[in-house]
Amino acid sequence: MTIRLLLADDHPVVRAGLRAVLDTEADFAVVAEAATAERAVELAAGEPVDVVLMDLQFGPGMHGSEATALITARPGAPRVLVLTTYDTDADILAAVEAGASGYLLKDAPPEELAAAVRTAAAGQSALAPAVALRLMDRMRMPAEALTKRELEVLQLVADGLSNQQISKQLFLSQATVKSHLVHVYAKLGVESRTAAVAAAATRRLIRTP
Amino acid sequence: MTIRLLLADDHPVVRAGLRAVLDTEADFAVVAEAATAERAVELAAGEPVDVVLMDLQFGPGMHGSEATALITARPGAPRVLVLTTYDTDADILAAVEAGASGYLLKDAPPEELAAAVRTAAAGQSALAPAVALRLMDRMRMPAEALTKRELEVLQLVADGLSNQQISKQLFLSQATVKSHLVHVYAKLGVESRTAAVAAAATRRLIRTP
DNA sequence: CGGTACATCAAACTTTCGGTTGACCGGGGC
């Protein structure tokens, strides 16, 4: 039985690469490509597709995790395999919560890619070993696990925003922002916002361009 | 006459995509692929190649700009076209200084890519319009260059150190540290240490683990 | 049902940081 694939990536070169790598597999058929997240949602609803290969970062417009949530929300939806360049815990968490069946890095070897597609098509979870390991660590060590809200605040700190700017952006009081940061400092074992950003960056909890 | 190409990128998918896109051109021939910068330097010296398509970010090990410098330093060297995902001023500058004949983004359409390869093979400069514009701005505004000492202080800020810790580590007074940071803020157009770190990180001025 | 975790907010307090002003010195260029 043929596995029908939808490729969603804003880079023409990457789409061509995925097509080249996956079309060599006899049981795969790339039936559509999308250059934007919006287009991916449309195509996933219109075309009969088994697995969507979804990038997270598109240029302007919808984010890949949003598109993933929209696609997987429908009954009889295709499986979504998230395929991204850089991995941060926040990205992985967002993708998994959005209903992704798997999470892979673009530097994965072709065999691993094909295996993940088959696993996803079979309805199973397909997390990269490194990714799965990270999630296990997270389960084992809940002492340093930041909550979604704490991660959200910390990401804005890393973007250079002050407590006041963060409070306005998230519709909170400064007291709440400070409260979250106090918890973040305790969990990361640091004493200042810049140290927290540095610690979170080395542990890949946040995105640093 | 056939243009012989060497693809240097750590992502198998991207290499496959470039090969798929470029092999459709009758006068192109991909003669080698390298998954690391070191391997690219070796191959560029050994194989007869006309144009190298060079990624900047490889995983651990040599950076793409270093490899570019090593390749172009040899007499009769191939042209190097830098091809990267994100464009920062520091990246572009480093690539041009390393002797790159052109600088393209990976989200470029295939036609643009092929045109750039032909331009580079002909020995001409092939800078993306947006990139060329940025370089012109840079020439006009050299004001944003940080001094060595300022970068040194900023790097320690990014590592999470306080002004006092920095002053001790560099054998300075806190006043001097502040003084340097004030200059950094002015040059980067920001108003706080965390914003400076964020701005410097996006411009690749500092190391973020 | 009760406990726990998360998110929210308040107020007062201390410390640090940010920004200003002003100053000194050494080196390189006109």
Added chain:
DNA sequence: GCCCCGGTCAACCGAAAGTTTGATGTACCG
């Protein structure tokens, strides 16, 4: 020689960050 720039430092003040204590509501779970 003189001036500009980079690096160094000081004193000061207001603003921001961080600390402490304490409180509320809500959701989930055993």
